[in-house]
Amino acid sequence: MKRKKGDFLKYIIFLLGLVTVSLLVFTAVRDNNDAYCLSIPKSSVVFSPFEIDGNAELDTWAITNSPDTDGLSWTTAHVIEDYEIDASSATYGIRIMNTNKCLIIRNCEVSMASRDGIALMMCENVKIMDCNLYDNEQCGLRLASSSDLVVSDNVARRNTFGFNSQGSNHCNITKNIAENNNIDGFDFLGSNNMNVIGNTAKNSECGIYLANSDSNTISDNKISSMTSNGIYLRADCDNNEVFNNRMCDNEPENVVDLGTNNNIYDNTCSSAGIPGYNLIGLIGFAVISIVGTSIIISVKKKNYK
Numbered sequence: 213m214k215r216k217k218g219d220f221l222k223y224i225i226f227l228l229g230l231v232t233v234s235l236l237v238f239t240a241v242r243d244n245n246d247a248y249c250l251s252i253p254k255s256s257v258v259f260s261p262f263e264i265d266g267n268a269e270l271d272t273w274a275i276t277n278s279p280d281t282d283g284l285s286w287t288t289a290h291v292i293e294d295y296e297i298d299a300s301s302a303t304y305g306i307r308i309m310n311t312n313k314c315l316i317i318r319n320c321e322v323s324m325a326s327r328d329g330i331a332l333m334m335c336e337n338v339k340i341m342d343c344n345l346y347d348n349e350q351c352g353l354r355l356a357s358s359s360d361l362v363v364s365d366n367v368a369r370r371n372t373f374g375f376n377s378q379g380s381n382h383c384n385i386t387k388n389i390a391e392n393n394n395i396d397g398f399d400f401l402g403s404n405n406m407n408v409i410g411n412t413a414k415n416s417e418c419g420i421y422l423a424n425s426d427s428n429t430i431s432d433n434k435i436s437s438m439t440s441n442g443i444y445l446r447a448d449c450d451n452n453e454v455f456n457n458r459m460c461d462n463e464p465e466n467v468v469d470l471g472t473n474n475n476i477y478d479n480t481c482s483s484a485g486i487p488g489y490n491l492i493g494l495i496g497f498a499v500i501s502i503v504g505t506s507i508i509i510s511v512k513k514k515n516y517k
Contacts, residue, residue, distance in 0.1 A: 259295040261302035265309045283313030292317045299325035312336040323347045328354040351376040377403040396421045430454045438462040445471045
């Protein structure tokens with residue numbers, strides 16, 4: 213009987229090991245899916261904060277820093293790339309003003325500005341991609357009175373606002389991550405016809421905040437752990453489309469709509485859950501648990517016949 217009990221104990225230990233390993237694996241899958249990329253920038257050159265005002269100044273800057281580009285098309289766009297900027301001595305890390313030439317800001321890391329990490333003011337035709345913006349006093353990225361911008365695959369964390377748009381229009385804000393910012397992950401003031409799609413907002417006051425903003429598309433975003441609502445549309449927001457967003461553990465509400473003619477539908481809202489665990493991970497965990505339990509039952513029957 214002692215040997216049988218010993219065998220039974222071994223199987224219990226084996227099962228517990230399986231459960232522990234599965235939890236570790238699926239936690240890693242969850243964290244990999246939801247976490248920001250800590251490897252940004254992939255390669256970098258330490259660079260001082262700088263400002264550019266106007267097309268002529270942008271062209272002059274590009275002669276040294278982005279040679280063989282003219283900014284007349286996306287094929288020949290000026291490029292700001294692979295810069296690591298500690299802006300602790302400056303108001304902005306990168307500020308671009310009054311330009312409409314094609315400009316790409318890519319794979320840059322900007323931190324510690326007394327105002328904004330990256331700021332675009334009265335700009336058109338700019339793409340900001342794969343940048344890491346953190347520990348800036350106000351905004352990770354600010355868009356002011358600008359249009360026709362692409363903001364994609366950036367990470368903003370530990371700023372007051374992750375991504376802020378004031379008086380900007382016709383921009384695509386996609387696949388960005390805003391995490392642990394003090395107030396809003398994504399903040400839109402007087403901004404219209406914006407596509408805000410596929411972003412993630414976590415651990416701030418409000419995930420996506422709209423004020424005096426109309427005809428925007430807010431879809432397929434993941435918003436969790438907000439202390440002042442997941443998505444908030446102020447009373448002066450009209451004709452916005454809000455759909456297919458996933459929201460979890462936001463207080464006091466996942467969606468607040470105080471505006472007029474906003475179309476809000478097909479959003480997934482919950483007050484509790486396991487944010488970040490994907491369906492495959494949960495199924496895998498269940499399968500391992502069932503298999504382990506079956507082994508114990510079969511061994512128990514064998515030993516105690």
